[in-house]
Amino acid sequence: MTSLIEQAKQKAAYQAVDEHVLPSHRVIGVGSGSTVVHVVARLLQRDPELNAKTVFVPTSFQSRGLLLDGGLTVGDVEQYPNIDVTIDGADEVDSQLNAIKGGGAAHLQEKVVAEAARKFVIVADYRKDSKVLGEQWTQGVPVEVVPFAWRAVLKKLQELGSKDANLRMAVKKAGPIVTDNGNFLIDAPFGLIHDPAKVLKDIKLLTGVVEVGLFCNMAEVAYFGCEDGSVTIRTK
Numbered sequence: 001m002t003s004l005i006e007q008a009k010q011k012a013a014y015q016a017v018d019e020h021v022l023p024s025h026r027v028i029g030v031g032s033g034s035t036v037v038h039v040v041a042r043l044l045q046r047d048p049e050l051n052a053k054t055v056f057v058p059t060s061f062q063s064r065g066l067l068l069d070g071g072l073t074v075g076d077v078e079q080y081p082n083i084d085v086t087i088d089g090a091d092e093v094d095s096q097l098n099a100i101k102g103g104g105a106a107h108l109q110e111k112v113v114a115e116a117a118r119k120f121v122i123v124a125d126y127r128k129d130s131k132v133l134g135e136q137w138t139q140g141v142p143v144e145v146v147p148f149a150w151r152a153v154l155k156k157l158q159e160l161g162s163k164d165a166n167l168r169m170a171v172k173k174a175g176p177i178v179t180d181n182g183n184f185l186i187d188a189p190f191g192l193i194h195d196p197a198k199v200l201k202d203i204k205l206l207t208g209v210v211e212v213g214l215f216c217n218m219a220e221v222a223y224f225g226c227e228d229g230s231v232t233i234r235t236k
């Protein structure tokens, strides 16, 4: 039996695909994570002739695999810098549509693919819906760092106020997780984040930081699958 959470993810993903992936679109950005599995499932239900005329730009090893397994054509931002729409999940979304991403360690490519799109759409279940970032997602802001600089960046993050910042460790591998880009990841909790754009800027300026999992003023719309089976749509 499908869990409530899984149903919520599916509802949000299906509705977002139905409302934002248009027959005229030729390049679609596809995010990463468990909600995006449902995005790809819905894309695969479209007219195969339409999908054959469309290129899909993945944001991780995981989403590339989903697209290839589905027989879809994949491309990258180097070939397709102008994306019609990108649909991705999120770890938390605030009332202004700012988001924390990077729970799956993929936020660098996710941000590039989202920024390349004319429209960025978020899909999530009800647990991700917050007024202020940091309410629900308490493990911290994901910060991708070059391995050489991790300890220096950790210290700077602590100085910025994230005293519990920590290197994300791997499961089923000794040592830290390594991102798809060969980097390390620090999770930096900042409590409630009332001004995410300021936190993003402060962290991004630290030498050795590659990308920060704060997506500010990027999403045009978010779809939240709710516990009662409905979908809440938040627009700017």
Ligand SMILES: O=C(CO)[C@H](O)[C@H](O)COP(=O)(O)O
Pocket (backbone or CB within 6 Å): 031, 032, 033, 034, 035, 036, 088, 089, 090, 091, 100, 101, 102, 103, 104, 105, 106, 107, 110
């Ligand atoms: O940012 C991400 C990966 O870096 C994901 O979109 C985010 O973690 C949400 O994942 P899920 O849909 O599995 O809850």
